Amino acid sequence: MSTTTTPTAVPAFPAATITGYPRIGRRRELKKALEAYWAGRSTREELETAAAELQLATYRRLVELGLGAQDSSLPAEFALYDQVLDTTVALGAVPSRFADLADAEGRLDLDASFVLARGDAGRAPLEMTKWFDTNYHYLVPEIGPRTPFRATAERLVADVRRAAEHGFTVRPVLVGPVSFLLLAKADDDAPAGFDPLQRLGDVLPVYAELLAALDAAGAEWVQLEEPALVADQPVPADRLAEAVREAYTTLAAAAERPQLFVTTSYGSTGSLLRPLAGSGVEALHLDLVKGALPTAEELELFRGEDAAVLVAGAVDGHNIWRADLAGRLDQLEELARAGAQVSVASSTSLFHVPHDVAEETQLDPVLRSWLAFADQKVGEIVTLSRGLAAGRDAVAEQLAEAAEARRTREGAAGVRDAAVRERAASVTAAEIGRAPAEVRRAAQEGRSFTASGPLPLLPTTTIGSFPQTPEVRAQRAKVRSGAVTPEAYDRFLREEIERVVRLQEELGLDVLVHGEAERNDMVQYFAEHLDGFATTEHGWVQSYGSRCTRPSILWGDVSREGEGLRGEAITVPWIGHAQSLTDKPVKGMLTGPVTILAWSFVRDDQPLGETANQVALALRDEVLDLEAAGIGIIQVDEPALRELLPLRREDQPAYLEWSVDSFRLATSGVRDETQIHTHLCYSEFGEVVDAIDGLDADVTSIEAARSRMEVLTDLEAAGFSRGIGPGVWDIHSPRVPSQEEVEQLLGRALQHVPARTLWVNPDCGLKTRGYEETKASLVHLVAAARTAREGLDGSADGAREAGVPLIVQHG
Missing domain, CATH: 3.20.20.210 (TIM Barrel)
Known part of the structure; x- marks a missing residue:
């Protein structure tokens, strides 16, 4: 049709086009x-x-x-x-x-x-x-x-x-x-x-x-x-x-x-x-x-x-x-x-x-x-x-x-590894699942705790990462270029981990993290220690706003690097060091199999479920090594669980089955006394609430601040009864929430979640935030949790009697 009052030729549609192009820039x-x-x-x-x-x-x-x-x-x-x-x-x-x-x-x-x-x-x-x-x-x-x-x-x-x-x-x-x-x-x-x-x-x-x-x-x-x-x-x-x-x-x-x-x-x-x-x-x-x-x-x-x-x-x-x-x-x-x-x-x-x-x-x-x-x-x-x-x-x-x-x-060599495939094919149904949640809760409550004593009602924690300062990034660049020796870099990371642990003790957090200073990215770090992956130098893509990620390339069969099929531990040296510095429990931090797939460019020559199980078995080895090192809380993040959900309902059950099974395969080898956490963020959780429940984690932390706790209605309706940590601080915004704002969010959460199962945490990791806003926000978070505890009139002993999950670290 003509687009003006004067008849003109209709412009033809081009024979070749694209619907969009990267907009962040070749060098960001x-x-x-x-x-x-x-x-x-x-x-x-x-x-x-x-x-x-x-x-x-x-x-x-x-x-x-x-x-x-x-x-x-x-x-x-x-x-x-x-x-x-x-x-x-x-x-x-x-x-x-x-x-x-x-x-x-x-x-x-x-x-x-x-x-x-x-x-x-x-x-x-x-x-x-x-x-x-x-x-x-x-x-x-x-x-x-x-x-x-x-x-x-x-x-x-x-x-x-x-x-x-x-x-x-x-x-x-x-x-x-x-x-x-x-x-x-x-x-x-x-x-x-x-x-x-x-x-x-x-x-x-x-x-x-x-x-x-x-x-x-x-x-x-x-x-x-x-x-x-x-x-x-x-x-x-x-x-x-x-x-x-x-x-x-x-x-x-x-x-x-x-x-x-x-x-x-x-x-x-x-x-x-x-x-x-x-x-x-x-x-x-x-x-x-x-x-x-x-x-x-x-x-x-x-x-x-x-x-x-x-x-x-x-x-x-x-x-x-x-x-x-x-x-x-x-x-x-x-x-x-x-x-x-x-x-x-x-x-x-x-x-x-x-x-x-x-x-x-x-x-x-x-x-x-x-x-x-x-x-x-x-x-x-x-x-x-x-x-x-x-x-x-x-x-x-x-x-x-x-x-x-x-x-x-x-x-090509490595695209198919017979030993990896044989191991994945031999997985039995018994390896995908743990004892019932109430059995695990009793075991976790009954296990002796660290010198810091039992967790209070509404325990406070963070999701995993702490701010990656310019100094951390500079040291990482220097070790890559050879300007810093691996030994010096190792010392730097251990000092950075100690600084983060001491800060968390000072802030009064109950369950600590090591801060992930050694990780450039929550997926790429693991890709660098797993066979079957490659990483890029300039392969940036936009995640949101100015935030970019560099997805790894999953091109072959997956196992941990090192001698033998099980390879060598990836995270134990860093998390074990953090735990040695404090009497408070330190969480082991891993990225889950579905998220590793979702945030990588994944091979397209076999079903995703097969690839997920290979990744899950490599992570299972890591989970067991963390437990053997005395780590009693292990968080396996799955923020991308909703991301890969097929857009048509008829295709969703098959996806949910293999995605949930891969997480459970990664986490089901531990004793009942070991508490498994997971984390999910920025999704319409109501669409996958059954899958969240199916993960069977002892504690699940979720994004909830921007949506003002909307997700809890879905979880409550689904009868979700294990530990839950709805985020009370939106870390994707630079603003610092006030103590009153966090208290209001906790109040909303307590309308849907029993106090004995409620955890207090941010929405997501703190890698992209600065230390000034991080400290201020965590001060408000800890203070709000303490005020909420006082309002509930619950002591630590009372929490134990009420069945609050009490997590152990040693012994």
Whole structure:
């Protein structure tokens, strides 16, 4: 359709494109610019200049890799903090508790948007949770019956015009209206039963205004992302289909708009494909990696002069293995033979993968030949598009290279280890499970305790890590470069551990941690001590805001490094040293098998459950070594349990079975007297409450501060009866909670959890926080716990009689 009153040619959809690209920068330039601005070391103008330069550098790089400069193949999918936050700002959807930050026209400036993301002294930020089955975290919009919606197109328009000034015709990106409302939560003022999707009719005119503004700015295509349509929703199917139909027939009918490109990443749209394809949008993206090829009946929707372009998400945007180019080209040719107009794209945004594998010069060259990071994936998309248009002979060299990489990978040493596979195959059901919880509780209460005596009611602890100071990071860099000897580094770490232990004693915490100074990352540290893993030098991906992670590469069969199948202990030297310094119990700290998988790029040549069991057996060896060293509390973190949960309910039982079993395999070898903790964070826990219970940990700590203890309702309804530590300090925000705020959260927790099973802890580890805020927050946490104990009128002896789990450390 024409987008202006003067008839013009309809701009064609590009033959090759991506749905997004890494935005943090090859050397984390955006992270550094953001943190400099937040710390007051740079101005807002400097931040915006750095962001604009990074955006333009991305466009230049994508054109170098083969995408078109002026055909709308370049997505303007850039966010300073989060794409959902940017859509919230563009829609003027200011939550009521932040209304004072908006100007007279209801707009939020950059600093105000950062308050929504990070909070301020008087209020918590927006809740944050996982983006579908990925390790990215988005900010959850808060929508109520009276939430205002006002079009704020200035930033979107500025991006389009700046790109045009430099010779690029780009495609602006917004979260689509249905997904935006499905991803939102009801605000605090909403009546019971309110559903944000009820506001669809109110938000669509605002989307239409944004489209008109982008049309006037020269945008030829706009990308509307609808990933929520590939996941089962708590909305009746007919209502959801009607919402999709209403949203896109309305927007397609708008008089002034660019062409509409709708993406559906992370799975299959199922029955929603028909209302989407029939709505009048000009291009529709389907994920062919996580989703299925359209059926013959579904392909009928893409035939005809007015049919939408089928944008095939044929290259995996979520993992780093080279594509089977020949197999993918088979699929694309099949779609084209069926009569569809086909373009080639990534299955998801490429911001889930690092920039460029060519920069990983420290990786084994053979392993590197198996990999495709973002730049290589763009090359794969260009190759497939060319092969589809010009025939296989035109890309014969690239097809042969891809086939050879797959062949060498299949036969490489270490990909399959007979001893590891034999051990995993011999696991029996008896090895996956412990005595009943009440038996374990009695054993833990009856075991002699350390010189510090029994734990009080509402015992206080932290999740594991303490702040990683610049000195710690500098020492780690120096030992890598050879500027510091391993012996000197060992002494430094032991001194740092002692400093952290003494600080916790001074603060009055009841169960201590060693602080994890030796760990660069909670997954990478273990990857560096396990066979079957490799680590990268520049493989950073965004987790949230300015937070980046460097996922390891799980390429082969897994066991601990060292002589024999069991290998050598990884954590015992450090945790044992910490325990030797104090009479208080020190927790052993491990990362669980599911989280190691979720936060790595995992091999795709065997079922995940098989890989999880290999990791679990390596961790089981570590758990047993910790117990043998006298560590009586061992925490095995599974913050990613919800992350890998399939988006369709029919696929979830199988996942929950193997994921829970892998955790229990890792933790079930210890005596009843040893207490197993686990930790989960930033997920919709209600969706996996049965799995949380199934982990059968003696104590479970969970993120709860941002959601203000909402999760406890789900746990209470499920009859969860073991120890629980709902977080009372949101460590993902720099604000320091007051003692009164922590007391209020504890009060809410005690409405749902018996005092004898309640623990007091932060939401997550403290690695990213500074020591000043950490000390202040922990002072408030400890003081609030003591005040709550006094309010309960419970002594340590009384707690013992009431059945509070009393943890032992020695003897």
